Amino acid sequence: MKQARKPAARAAAPHRRTLGRRIMDNxxxxxxxxxxxxxxxxxxxxxxxxxxxxxxxxxxxxxxMGSEWVGLYWFKRFxxxxxxxxxxxxxxxxxxxxxxxxxxxxxILSLIINQLRFNRYKRVVQTVLYAPHFIxxxxxxxxLRIFLSxxxxxxxxxxxxxxxxxxxxxxxxxxxxxxxIWQDAGWGCIIYLATLANVDPGLYEAAKIDGASxxxxxxxxxxxxxxxxxxxxxxxxxxxxxxxxxxxxxxLQTDLNKATSDVIAVYVYQQGIESAxxxxxxxVGLFNTAVNIVLLLIVNKIASKASDVEFV
Amino acid sequence: xxxxxGMSQRTSDIILVAxxxxxxxxxxxxxxxxxxxxxxxxxxxxxxxxxxxxxxFTLDGYKAVFLNDGIxxxxxxxxxxxxxxxxxxxxxxxxxxxxxAQKDLPGRKFLSIFFLITMYFGGGLVPTYxxxxxxxxxxxxxxxxxxxxxxxxxxxxxxxYFQNSIPRDLIxxxxxxxxxxxxxxxxxxxxLSMPIMAVMVVFSMVAYWNDWFTALIYLGGKxxxxxxxxxxxxxxxxxxxxxxxxxxxxxAELNKLTELLKFCSMIVAAVPMLIFYPFVQKYFEKxxxxxxxxx
Numbered sequence: 001m002k003q004a005r006k007p008a009a010r011a012a013a014p015h016r017r018t019l020g021r022r023i024m025d026n027x028x029x030x031x032x033x034x035x036x037x038x039x040x041x042x043x044x045x046x047x048x049x050x051x052x053x054x055x056x057x058x059x060x061x062x063x064x065m066g067s068e069w070v071g072l073y074w075f076k077r078f079x080x081x082x083x084x085x086x087x088x089x090x091x092x093x094x095x096x097x098x099x100x101x102x103x104x105x106x107x108i109l110s111l112i113i114n115q116l117r118f119n120r121y122k123r124v125v126q127t128v129l130y131a132p133h134f135i136x137x138x139x140x141x142x143x144l145r146i147f148l149s150x151x152x153x154x155x156x157x158x159x160x161x162x163x164x165x166x167x168x169x170x171x172x173x174x175x176x177x178x179x180x181i182w183q184d185a186g187w188g189c190i191i192y193l194a195t196l197a198n199v200d201p202g203l204y205e206a207a208k209i210d211g212a213s214x215x216x217x218x219x220x221x222x223x224x225x226x227x228x229x230x231x232x233x234x235x236x237x238x239x240x241x242x243x244x245x246x247x248x249x250x251x252l253q254t255d256l257n258k259a260t261s262d263v264i265a266v267y268v269y270q271q272g273i274e275s276a277x278x279x280x281x282x283x284v285g286l287f288n289t290a291v292n293i294v295l296l297l298i299v300n301k302i303a304s305k306a307s308d309v310e311f312v
Numbered sequence: 313x314x315x316x317x318g319m320s321q322r323t324s325d326i327i328l329v330a331x332x333x334x335x336x337x338x339x340x341x342x343x344x345x346x347x348x349x350x351x352x353x354x355x356x357x358x359x360x361x362x363x364x365x366x367x368x369f370t371l372d373g374y375k376a377v378f379l380n381d382g383i384x385x386x387x388x389x390x391x392x393x394x395x396x397x398x399x400x401x402x403x404x405x406x407x408x409x410x411x412x413a414q415k416d417l418p419g420r421k422f423l424s425i426f427f428l429i430t431m432y433f434g435g436g437l438v439p440t441y442x443x444x445x446x447x448x449x450x451x452x453x454x455x456x457x458x459x460x461x462x463x464x465x466x467x468x469x470x471x472x473y474f475q476n477s478i479p480r481d482l483i484x485x486x487x488x489x490x491x492x493x494x495x496x497x498x499x500x501x502x503x504l505s506m507p508i509m510a511v512m513v514v515f516s517m518v519a520y521w522n523d524w525f526t527a528l529i530y531l532g533g534k535x536x537x538x539x540x541x542x543x544x545x546x547x548x549x550x551x552x553x554x555x556x557x558x559x560x561x562x563x564a565e566l567n568k569l570t571e572l573l574k575f576c577s578m579i580v581a582a583v584p585m586l587i588f589y590p591f592v593q594k595y596f597e598k599x600x601x602x603x604x605x606x607x
Contacts (some may be wrong), residue, residue: 030411043461045437050443
């Protein structure tokens with residue numbers, strides 16, 4: 001359709017202009033792209049080139065190429081460090097449990113919100129549920145510290161206890177994951193609600209005539225509609241499985257909960273920025289990224305196979 | 313099978329409203345609690361006497377916030393970074409997304425991949441830090457903006473909006489009228505993209521206002537934004553001796569004020585962003601959908 005309606009003037013113009021001519025015609029667009037491309041090159045691509053310091057003994061005075069090549073020295077050092085196993089385990093467990101808990105909740109929430117028939121109430125629910133997403137992790141962690149305080153913290157007041165949750169390593173994952181759900185489950189609904197808004201209203205009408213209850217409508221109409229998007233989100237989340245955010249862990253970590261709160265991201269920061277062990281920190285970070293990429297590829301493969309069978 | 317469900321529309325409405333109401337309370341109450349605690353006597357708060365209404369109403373905490381040099385300068389720094397950063401980011405998004413929305417641009421595919429790769433793969437903390445340092449940005453405000461470059465995810469949303477939601481007829485008409493591509497960008501595309509611009513402005517604002525990690529790494533303690541200043545108050549719970557000297561009640565009063573300061577500073581940090589987003593909320597879903605459609 002659109003192809004056919006192209007103005008006659010353009011159709012008549014020579015269709016195969018030379019590449020040089022087409023580039024010249026678009027010089028303004030390239031000019032617009034100049035700054036973004038340069039910045040991306042400098043601050044995204046040069047650091048990728050800089051990853052090689054993970055295999056070198058980097059000395060700033062000698063530059064990337066001039067520093068001595070040490071092969072896998074830093075990786076070996078990381079794997080033989082006493083806290084290595086603990087950090088890998090903590091990183092994986094926080095992510096994995098976090099994913100298992102926080103992945104289904106936005107789906108369930110949006111299925112419920114989508115069926116609300118009172119539009120004003122629906123809007124209020126959405127507005128309130130989005131709110132925590134707009135708050136800084138610093139404030140969230142400040143709230144957590146106050147609420148979980150053994151003397152007069154809200155949680156202890158409600159349960160009539162005086163537990164110092166942030167010194168209990170057994171509580172750390174729950175705190176981290178529950179607060180993450182509190183903050184972002186509502187925001188996670190947006191993409192699902194947008195998908196559900198596209199459901200053909202005729203389907204609901206037909207279902208109503210057939211006497212389907214709300215629950216049946218959710219199960220038979222809404223849920224299948226959400227599945228492709230849910231699979232996509234799962235793949236994306238799995239690719240970030242080793243990406244336990246630095247911020248919250250760093251702010252909630254205490255000496256006493258380290259058994260479960262010691263994660264790779266914090267270690268990379270401490271070694272790299274605080275202690276300026278550039279090569280070592282880069283190696284640890286690279287290990288983390290490599291695991292992520294492998295996970296992404298595996299999950300992508302599984303999910304595309306699964307979705308071939310079920311949806312196509 | 314028909315009519316086997318039994319549950320009437322009314323019953324299910326009640327159940328759905330009840331569930332969402334519980335969720336509403338779980339999400340809203342912690343925020344409300346911080347708000348009422350910020351105007352209450354902290355001793356009463358910690359004694360468990362403040363659940364629904366403020367107890368021992370006081371505005372001392374907010375007074376202390378405005379007299380606290382750290383918080384005031386942190387607030388002003390955050391405002392500055394947020395304004396400059398948002399302008400920078402949205403301009404970057406637009407000047408990238410517009411050329412990338414032209415399907416006949418030679419090299420478009422290469423450029424797409426060039427930007428997309430950075431979404432999935434990066435140099436990591438230290439290699440990026442070293443480049444920022446080598447380009448002389450460490451300690452400068454620009455370290456907060458430039459290394460971020462183009463937010464590729466958002467750029468794709470804007471690009472798809474340009475491709476799908478701006479009528480082609482209008483663009484073609486302006487080009488027949490002899491407008492250059494740049495002129496079309498300014499006089500047709502930008503004015504017609506206000507909804508997505510509003511969303512992007514809010515996203516950028518929130519990101520810069522709430523960011524402290526970038527400042528922690530690159531600013532070296534100078535010109536700290538509000539969240540980083542608050543770290544001393546919230547996480548380290550430190551109060552300076554000079555503050556104690558200025559307060560007549562001595563350390564008991566100071567303790568009280570330190571606790572109040574926690575609640576009040578959290579409100580001051582959270583409220584500015586919470587005011588803005590409801591205005592553009594109706595565009596969120598559309599924006600995300602535009603972004604999800606492959607262009």
